[in-house]
Structures are given as C-alpha cells and as structure tokens.
Amino acid sequence: MQPIDIGKARIEKVVEIASMDLAADWLLPNIQSTDIDAEIDWMDPCCIDKVSRKLKLSFHSFVIRTPTRNILVDTCNGNHKERPSMPEWHRLNTNYLENLARLGLRPEDIDLVLCTHLHADHVGWNTRLDNGRWVPTFPRARYLMGRQEFEHYHRLHGENPAAPINRGSFADSVLPVVEAGRAVFVDAGDQVAKELGTDVRLESAPGHTPGNLLVHVCHGHEHAIMSGDVIHHPIQCARPHLSNAADFNGAAALQTRLNLLESCADNAKILLTGHFAGPTAGHVVSHGSAFRFRFRT
16 A cells, blocks of 8 residues: 555554455355355455455554654454464464565554454453563554444443453453553543644444444545454445455445445545455545445555
C-alpha cells in the first residue's frame, strides 16, 4: 500500500501475513457458489484464487503518523500465541516487527495502540513473550480499547477464567496490557488526536463485536476510514448480506456494513479495511443496487 497523506498525518500499512487463502464458506458461511459466479470477474486476483475460488485475506496493521505521535491501529495475530482452534494462527513466527522497522519505527516509538475490537487477529502483537511472561510489546504506548468491548469480554472471562475467550487472546494479549497499567478505555465519539487541523476520532460500529469501532482520520475534505472487520472481503461490497462466521450480531453487522458502504460510495473517502489483501486501500463505487471496491493506485 502506498502511504496516504491526510493533512499532516500519514497512514502506512504494516504487514504480518500478506495473503492467506481461506475457503469462502469458512469465512462467510452463508455464501453460495452463485455469489462467487456473479462477482468473480471484477474481483482482483489479489483477493480471490480464480481456480480454487478461495478468498484471499491479509493480516496487517496501520500506522498513523502525526507531527507529535505514532498511532498503531490493530496488531494482528502476534508471535508464539497458542491458537490450537485456529491452526493458521497457531504459534506463528512472522517478521512483523521487522516490517515495522522498515518504516523506521521501533516498538518504543509507538505512542498509542488503538484496537478496533478485541478479536485474536487484531490484538496479538499487543504483547510479546519475555522469559515466559506476556508483556506489552510497545513499552511506551497507551493501549486504547473500546470500553464496551472490554467490559463484555471481561465479564465472560470473570464467569469462566479458564475459557479461551477470543481463542485465548483475551488472556495473553489484552489482560497483560491492563495489568501493566497501559490500557485506556475509550468510547465512540472520542477524539484520539487533533493536530494542525487533522482529526483522529472514533465511531461506533457494532455487530462484528459488541463494541467494534471505526477510526476516522480527517482534514478538511480529506477523509480515511479504518474499518477493522466491518467488511472482511471485497465480495461483501457487492453482496453485503454475506456475514462473517465470527459476527456477534449478524443483523447489526449487516446494518453497520451497509451504513459504511453508503457513506463511502462515490466520494473521495478512502476505505482501509482490516483484511483486504494487495493494495488494501481504495474507494467504494455504486454498482446496481449494491457496490464494488476499487483499489487505490
């Protein structure tokens, strides 16, 4: 992804896994073969294997650099995490921190870590293994988490501490940050930063999880939106009814997805999703009664 400048802020992508092929009906259980038949021609090869018809996903973070701070949005899967229920994420050993370093950033250069939601593939690099203990990866950072999101999973953890909440990530990637005193709980509508006319703010986007958040970066008419998992794959632009297997509330997730697509359609807003592979960033365009996604070049 090419860097995106919004006012005095610059947005860049940090890749953990550039592309992973997943069965379409694993990612989107209500998908039909006819859905793929109807949409396969317009979708970029970086998004779908046109022979196996598997959907391609990326796992990445975004860095927002402002004149005074570096904000890391979502932290992927992490290394050495025990995820036996998801073999593709189990005990990973990726070059994520090296990819961050290629942008000229060390862990101690990150000022804020912002989690759009608390699923395992968005919080993993919150922590790293140090002498058998999970400790914050970004030692100077404050970790911003949705208050509603955290309270929901904290309650589930309290009811059954042995349960692997979010595939175990609540215990190894969220609680250690809280226990280290690095967590800050935020609400929809909160302003994360405002510098030289550039505004970074949060918006409620419930459905995929109870407290899922959008991250807006705005300066005048320039506007980028980091949408986390409101949309997992470009086919959902054309077929918004296709729901992810992990959606907490499918009806709410659909409404949030439609709202986002409608707000981005046919204008200059740049959409940056949590899992679109290839160039990742792009624009929503109307097509018939739904939409398509056009990668930014």
